Structures are given as structure tokens and as C-alpha cells.
Amino acid sequence: MVGPDWFYGVAGTLCAFIAGAQMPLFALGISHALVSYYMDWETTCHEVKKIAFLFCGAAVITVTVHAIEHLSFGIMGERLTLRVREMMFSGNFDQLIITFSITYSLVLL
Numbered sequence: 051m052v053g054p055d056w057f058y059g060v061a062g063t064l065c066a067f068i069a070g071a072q073m074p075l076f077a078l079g080i081s082h083a084l085v086s087y088y089m090d091w092e093t094t095c096h097e098v099k100k101i102a103f104l105f106c107g108a109a110v111i112t113v114t115v116h117a118i119e120h121l122s123f124g125i126m127g128e129r130l131t132l133r134v135r136e137m138m139f140s141g142n143f144d145q146l147i148i149t150f151s152i153t154y155s156l157v158l159l
């Protein structure tokens with residue numbers, strides 16, 4: 051069923067893995083910032099600035115990854131729903147035609 055949309059599934063899954071790994075990495079960054087306060091003042095300033103830039107870069111990556119994940123799984127679900135509905139309605143329509151053809155042929159008899 052999902053054969054035509056495999057690209058969206060792979061992209062969404064990879065982005066989900068990245069999104070899942072971000073929170074532990076953020077916790078690691080915060081703990082590194084807290085440890086840097088036990089060093090001398092110049093090292094503390096340097097480490098906190100470095101961590102702040104890393105967090106800003108990670109924020110951009112986070113927004114991008116979540117947008118791609120949402121878009122990929124949304125498109126994949128939308129197309130899957132469309133294919134299932136088309137199959138269901140075509141089956142319904144075939145059944146309806148068979149019912150009326152049998153009824154009409156019985157009336158003609």
C-alpha cells in the first residue's frame with residue numbers, strides 16, 4: 051500500500067530518529083554548561099558562548115527536522131487515505147452496478 055510513497059516514509063523515519071536524539075543531546079549540552087561554571091572565569095565564558103552557539107544551531111536543525119517529519123508523514127498518510135478510499139468506493143460502485151443489473155434483469159423477466 052505504501053509502495054509509491056517510500057521516499058516520504060524514509061525521510062520521515064530519519065527525521066524522527068534525529069528528533070528523538072535531540073532531547074538527550076540538549077540535556078548533555080545543559081549539563082556541560084553547568085560543569086563549565088566550576089572552571090575559571092575565562093574558560094567558563096568561552097564554554098558558555100560555544101554552547102550558546104551550538105544551541106542556536108540545534109534550534110534551527112530542530113525546527114527543520116520537525117517540519118520535514120510532519121510534512122513527510124502527512125503527505126504519506128494523505129496519499130494512503132486517498133488510495134484506500136478510491137479502492138473502497140470502486141468496490142462499492144462495482145457492487146452497486148451488479149445489484150442494479152440483477153434487479154433490472156429480474157424486472158425485465
